[in-house]
Amino acid sequence: MSVKSNPFRATLAKMHPYVPGEQPQGGKFIKLNTNENPYPAPPAVTAAIISAAQAGLQRYPDPTASSFRRQAAETLGLPGPDWILAGNGSDEILTILVRAMVGEGERLRLPYPSYILYRTLADIQGADWEQTEFDKDWKLPAAFGEASSDGEQKLRLAFLPNPNSPSGTVLTPDEVLEIAERLPCPLVVDEAYADFAETNCLKLVEQNENIFITRTLSKSYALAGLRFGFVIAQPHRIAELGKIKDSYNCDALSIAAATAAVGSSEWLADNVQKIKATRRRMEQKLTEIGFKVTPSQANFVWCQHPHKSHKEMYEQLKKSQILVRYMDFPEWGDGLRISVGTDDQVDACLMLLAQM
Numbered sequence: 001m002s003v004k005s006n007p008f009r010a011t012l013a014k015m016h017p018y019v020p021g022e023q024p025q026g027g028k029f030i031k032l033n034t035n036e037n038p039y040p041a042p043p044a045v046t047a048a049i050i051s052a053a054q055a056g057l058q059r060y061p062d063p064t065a066s067s068f069r070r071q072a073a074e075t076l077g078l079p080g081p082d083w084i085l086a087g088n089g090s091d092e093i094l095t096i097l098v099r100a101m102v103g104e105g106e107r108l109r110l111p112y113p114s115y116i117l118y119r120t121l122a123d124i125q126g127a128d129w130e131q132t133e134f135d136k137d138w139k140l141p142a143a144f145g146e147a148s149s150d151g152e153q154k155l156r157l158a159f160l161p162n163p164n165s166p167s168g169t170v171l172t173p174d175e176v177l178e179i180a181e182r183l184p185c186p187l188v189v190d191e192a193y194a195d196f197a198e199t200n201c202l203k204l205v206e207q208n209e210n211i212f213i214t215r216t217l218s219k220s221y222a223l224a225g226l227r228f229g230f231v232i233a234q235p236h237r238i239a240e241l242g243k244i245k246d247s248y249n250c251d252a253l254s255i256a257a258a259t260a261a262v263g264s265s266e267w268l269a270d271n272v273q274k275i276k277a278t279r280r281r282m283e284q285k286l287t288e289i290g291f292k293v294t295p296s297q298a299n300f301v302w303c304q305h306p307h308k309s310h311k312e313m314y315e316q317l318k319k320s321q322i323l324v325r326y327m328d329f330p331e332w333g334d335g336l337r338i339s340v341g342t343d344d345q346v347d348a349c350l351m352l353l354a355q356m
């Protein structure tokens with residue numbers, strides 16, 4: 001048997017791994033770096049996990065998470081459960097979308113600065129990606145909705161996080177529909193933070209078969225540790241995506257928990273109110289102490305200081321056991337993305353920033 005020195009696909013050698021935000025294990029950090037919810041999940045979630053565990057785990061789970069899809073369709077006012085595909089976190093959903101639509105040598109489009117993971121997903125496929133830069137007030141140039149300028153029609157999929165990260169800014173449903181109608185390929189609207197925003201694009205899915213909306217339970221439902229996300233699209237699109245997913249991509253405990261979570265509408269409304277109130281205070285205080293703050297519709301705030309070093313502020317906060325996200329976008333600039341924590345956590349962070 002001949003042994004090649006590198007058994008991996010050529011595309012891997014060229015590829016940089018995606019680096020998620022720091023997740024310190026142990027130590028008492030105030031974590032304001034990965035947009036987790038600072039409050040515990042809806043109480044019905046724990047009860048549902050215990051009850052599913054007591055029922056036993058010797059059988060495979062429901063392959064399509066039907067109980068979850070029924071509850072989510074009802075909560076979101078969708079025509080039916082066949083408009084939803086569930087996944088092991090919305091990151092898995094994004095992977096399924098890319099595997100389903102973007103082949104080797106084809107291309108994916110994303111705005112910049114935004115969620116870098118999309119580029120990694122293209123790299124894994126051996127596909128290319130191209131970026132459209134937001135302008136300085138986070139408006140997205142019309143080029144984002146146009147065919148590729150080189151005339152080659154390799155573009156297969158466009159990603160739009162809405163609200164965007166790191167900015168927390170949103171495009172209105174009208175703006176998103178207009179982009180979808182002009183694009184020569186489908187559009188994934190990544191609504192990881194939509195529960196914190198004033199608008200969302202759910203209704204557009206019924207008007208346009210080329211719109212896919214992704215949601216996660218990690219942020220607004222306080223379940224980042226559970227790993228549950230889903231995509232909403234027209235039923236014939238969902239059926240195609242179903243061919244790509246693993247047979248049992250969601251486990252029985254997470255299906256039970258996610259079903260209970262999306263049934264907890266009052267909890268969600270209350271949690272979102274608290275986060276928004278704290279966000280408003282954060283924005284005011286950061287502005288008072290000299291930051292340029294981008295008004296946010298998510299559970300984090302993007303801020304830049306006109307003359308202090310963002311990197312140094314990040315490092316000083318870390319020494320005091322407070323983690324925020326320092327982000328540096330080459331040729332664009334850097335800044336701090338600070339998640340909305342509890343009032344106490346946010347006050348501790350703001351107090352130190354004010355002294356720097």
Ligand SMILES: *Cc1c(COP(=O)(O)O)cnc(C)c1O
Nearest residue numbers: 089090091115161192216218229
């Ligand atoms: C957090 C986040 C996700 C990932 O959500 P998971 O369900 O935890 O995988 C997807 N997209 C964006 C823009 C996010 O910020």
